[in-house]
Amino acid sequence: MELLDWLNTPAFELLGKPVPYSDLFGNICALATVVLALRRNILSWPVQILGSILLFAASISAGLGGNASRQVVIIVAAVWGWTQWNKSREAAGEVLVRWATWKERFLLIGALLLGTAVFGYVLALGGWSWNPYPDAYIFIGSLVAMYAQGRAIVEFWFVWLAVDLVGIPLAVAGGLVFSGAVYLIFLVMVVIGFIDWSKRSRQTISAPHLGATDINRSPEE
Template sequence: MEFLQWLNTPVFEIFGKPVPWSDFVGNVCAIATVFLALRRNVLSWPVQILGSVLLFSASVSAGLGGNAARQIVIIAAAVWGWTQWKRAREEAGEITIRWATWKERLLLVAVLAVGTAGFGFVLALGGWSWNPYPDAYIFIGSLVAMYAQGRAIVEFWFVWLAVDLVGIPLAIMGGLVFSGIVYGIFFVMVIVGIVDWAKRSRQRVSHPAAPASDVL
């Protein structure tokens, strides 16, 4: 109990808003997760799990029910993604990047739209979030992005981009200013990720036997 209280103890302030240890360290892990994903490093998944545990505590303290629930499901999704990347590396020796098919793209968009509407309704009905539909959008968008990441398709970066555009103002309005700043950092990293993965995907088509030197 004392440890949980310490996690939500402010470590510093930004624009007069306290930043608890859980929000600070959790977001540092989140930045590391994106960097490792950019490098196609399998360690991105366990780092994601650690960050989600910490951000769950931060979200509960900020009254963001959807965001807190998102962290629980993200942990489960990260375990699945971890197994997918480990299997891919064992079978092919690398994480093979590709563009999604149109069928996969339509599925991602449909799940994002229907999931946001459905989960947003649940959050509003239960009074579990002060801004239910944007909160739900981030929740469902994160799951869709992680599914796409687990499948190693380039479009997962575009889904994260869409999540960031909503996550930045929502986090700041919810009092998690540091999280809002981190979302801004994510935005830049996601752009880099799109360019890098798109390039690697083209290289794989041109040189299918080329090895990947930066994957653990």
């Protein structure tokens, strides 16, 4: 309990609102996760786990039940993603990225919409969040994005972009101003990440070895 109390102790103030250590270090880990994911570095997953533990503490202090639950499930998803990237690296020597098929895209969108509606209802029913549906949207969107990331699908960057656009106002309204500022940085990094993964996917398509060609073909081709 003493550790949790310290983590939620304000490190400094931003725009007149306290920024707890948990929010500060958790978001530093989150930024590092995006940088590592952009480079397809497998360390992105353990860093993601550490950041989620810290952001869990921050969400509890801000009364965002959905966001706190999100961190718990993200840890589980990160363990799964870690194993998937390990398999890919062992098989090909690196993490190969690809475009999703249209079937996968429809499944991702369907999971995002249905999951948000169901989980938002649960949060509202239990009174576990002061803003249940945006909170649920971020929760489900993060899971969908991490699933796509674990599958090394380029479109996962689009899902993270959608999450960021809702996460910024929700974090600021919940008093996590530093998280909101970090989300703005995420927006830039997501665009960079999408461009990089998109190029790498096309480069793999044109590579002479046929195995990678089959794995990374764009759905439009």
